[in-house]
Amino acid sequence: MEHATVVVSGTKIAQEISSTRSEVWRLIQQLRGLGVDVAGHPATGYRLQSVPDLLLPEILAPLLRGTIFDNHVHHFYKIGSTNTAAMAAATDGIAEGSVFLAEEQTAGRGRGVNTWESTRSAGIYCSVVLRPPLPPSDVLVMSLAAGLAVHAAIQQIDSRVIPDLKWPNDVLIADKKVCGILTEMNAEVTRVRHVVVGIGINVNHTKFPKELESEAISLRMTTGSEWSRVELTAALLKSLDREYRLLLEEKDARVSILRRFTERSTWAQGKQIFVEENGSRIEGTTAGLDERGFLQVRTAQGWQKILSGTVREMKQRSVLST
Numbered sequence: 001m002e003h004a005t006v007v008v009s010g011t012k013i014a015q016e017i018s019s020t021r022s023e024v025w026r027l028i029q030q031l032r033g034l035g036v037d038v039a040g041h042p043a044t045g046y047r048l049q050s051v052p053d054l055l056l057p058e059i060l061a062p063l064l065r066g067t068i069f070d071n072h073v074h075h076f077y078k079i080g081s082t083n084t085a086a087m088a089a090a091t092d093g094i095a096e097g098s099v100f101l102a103e104e105q106t107a108g109r110g111r112g113v114n115t116w117e118s119t120r121s122a123g124i125y126c127s128v129v130l131r132p133p134l135p136p137s138d139v140l141v142m143s144l145a146a147g148l149a150v151h152a153a154i155q156q157i158d159s160r161v162i163p164d165l166k167w168p169n170d171v172l173i174a175d176k177k178v179c180g181i182l183t184e185m186n187a188e189v190t191r192v193r194h195v196v197v198g199i200g201i202n203v204n205h206t207k208f209p210k211e212l213e214s215e216a217i218s219l220r221m222t223t224g225s226e227w228s229r230v231e232l233t234a235a236l237l238k239s240l241d242r243e244y245r246l247l248l249e250e251k252d253a254r255v256s257i258l259r260r261f262t263e264r265s266t267w268a269q270g271k272q273i274f275v276e277e278n279g280s281r282i283e284g285t286t287a288g289l290d291e292r293g294f295l296q297v298r299t300a301q302g303w304q305k306i307l308s309g310t311v312r313e314m315k316q317r318s319v320l321s322t
Contacts, residue, residue, distance in 0.1 A: 001048065009045040034077050034103065035121045053121065053229050055101040063234035067241035068097035069128065076100070078120075080107040082127035083182055083198035090129045090194040091186060098129040099237065108200065109182060116180060116200045117208060117216065124201040124233050130244060131194050136187040139195060140293040141254055143169050143183040144261045145243040146197050150179050151264055153235035154219065161222060165265040167286075167295045167311060171201075175313075176217035178202050199236065203227050258289050267311065273297070277309030 010021040017024070025042050032038055036054070040046035057073040064070050072095055079085055082100040084107070089098065102125045108116035118125050132142065147165045154163050154171075163179075164172040171179035182198040202208075204226050205218035219227050247253045262268040267286060274283045275297070284299035295306040 001052075004048045004050065007040065007045040007047045010042045013046065054103065055124070055229060055233055059230055060101075060234060060237075063230075064237055067238055068244065069099050069237045069241060070097070072098040074098065074100050076102045078102065078104045078106065081105055081109050082125050083109055083184060083196055086127040086129050086196045086198070087184055087186070090196060094129055096129060096131040096194075100127045100129075101125065101233070109198070117202075117205075117212060118200070119205055121229075122205045122218070123203050124199065124229055124236065126200075126233065126236070127196050127198040128237075128240065129194060129196055132192055132244075132248065134192050135190055136185065136192055137292065138254075139183065139185055139187075139192060140168065141257055142195060142197060142244075142247070143181055144289075144293050145247060145257050146181045146183070146199060146240060147171055148257065148260055148264070149236060149239040149243050150181070150199060150201065152239040153232060154178075156235045156239070157227065157232055158219075158223060161219065163264075164267070165261055166267045167261075167265065167289070167306075168293070168308075173217050173219075173222050176215055178217050178219060178222070197240075201232070201236070203229050203232060254291075254293075258291075258293055261293075262289060267313075268295070272314040273311050274314050275306050275309040275311050282306070282309075283314060 010024045013024045014021050021042060028038055028046055036052050037049040038046055039049050056075050060073050061071060079102040082102050082105065086098070086100045104120040105116065105118035105125050108118040108125060147169065150171050151163045151165060154161055161173065166172050169181040169183070170177050179199065179201045183195060185195045186193040202216060202218035204220045206220065208216045243257070246256065250256070269286055269288050271286045273286055274281055282297060282299060282304055284297040284304065287296045287298045287303070290296055290305060295311070297304045297306055
């Protein structure tokens with residue numbers, strides 16, 4: 001990458017890495033298989049066509065200086081799930097601020113039993129390890145703060161894109177999901193041991209599987225142009241660092257997070273919705289967040305507090321038939 005566009009012979013590369021030309025050829029084929037655009041042939045030499053938009057630690061580290069994530073970036077070309085790997089590493093004592101990034105996930109996870117579409121090098125598949133001195137009951141606010149970080153990062157790259165925050169863990173554009181957040185924790189009764197915040201952002205996807213076409217969108221599909229995943233990842237992690245420091249250091253941080261989430265969400269207040277969880281269904285109109293971040297809903301039977309569940313908008317036809 002330091003000599004992009006320069007033709008380098010296979011012999012020279014072999015000498016540099018103390019290997020053979022046949023091994024260089026094998027490694028070049030492997031890089032091509034991972035989506036790195038390398039031109040050339042063993043007889044003429046190889047040339048990196050362009051600096052790849054890969055989320056490598058060497059590229060991200062200079063952009064993350066001064067954050068909790070500085071020098072803690074772990075990159076995988078292919079992995080089952082960044083959240084699964086991060087949870088296991090956190091249990092083994094990995095440092096707070098460790099970041100797990102993947103070019104591709106083979107078992108990306110969403111909420112519950114849902115999977116996350118993880119097309120190679122098209123999205124941001126990221127999980128971070130945090131160890132906040134909080135009781136387990138306060139972890140929901142971290143998911144909301146992560147949503148604010150995603151919102152800020154997207155706006156920083158292109159202020160014309162206006163994301164919508166859907167409680168508790170989705171970011172939407174034009175009523176379609178552009179980002180999902182999966183927060184998992186290991187805790188005792190009174191304190192959190194560690195939290196892993198997983199963030200999946202659809203960045204440069206040009207299409208989705210047929211079953212997702214009606215509900216998923218990417219930033220590229222929104223703007224018509226390709227986005228730098230490196231630039232967006234750096235903006236995301238810096239924004240997440242700000243939100244996390246605010247939560248730990250400021251007395252009124254929770255109030256600020258809940259207020260800003262509500263301001264950036266069309267779902268938090270005045271939206272007719274239904275919530276499904278474990279076979280039950282609640283219908284009503286959203287009425288803001290309570291002091292811990294749980295969604296309040298005004299139903300025909302009175303006020304309900306939503307602790308978890310799948311929140312969906314109730315179509316006008318359904319409202320008129322009730």
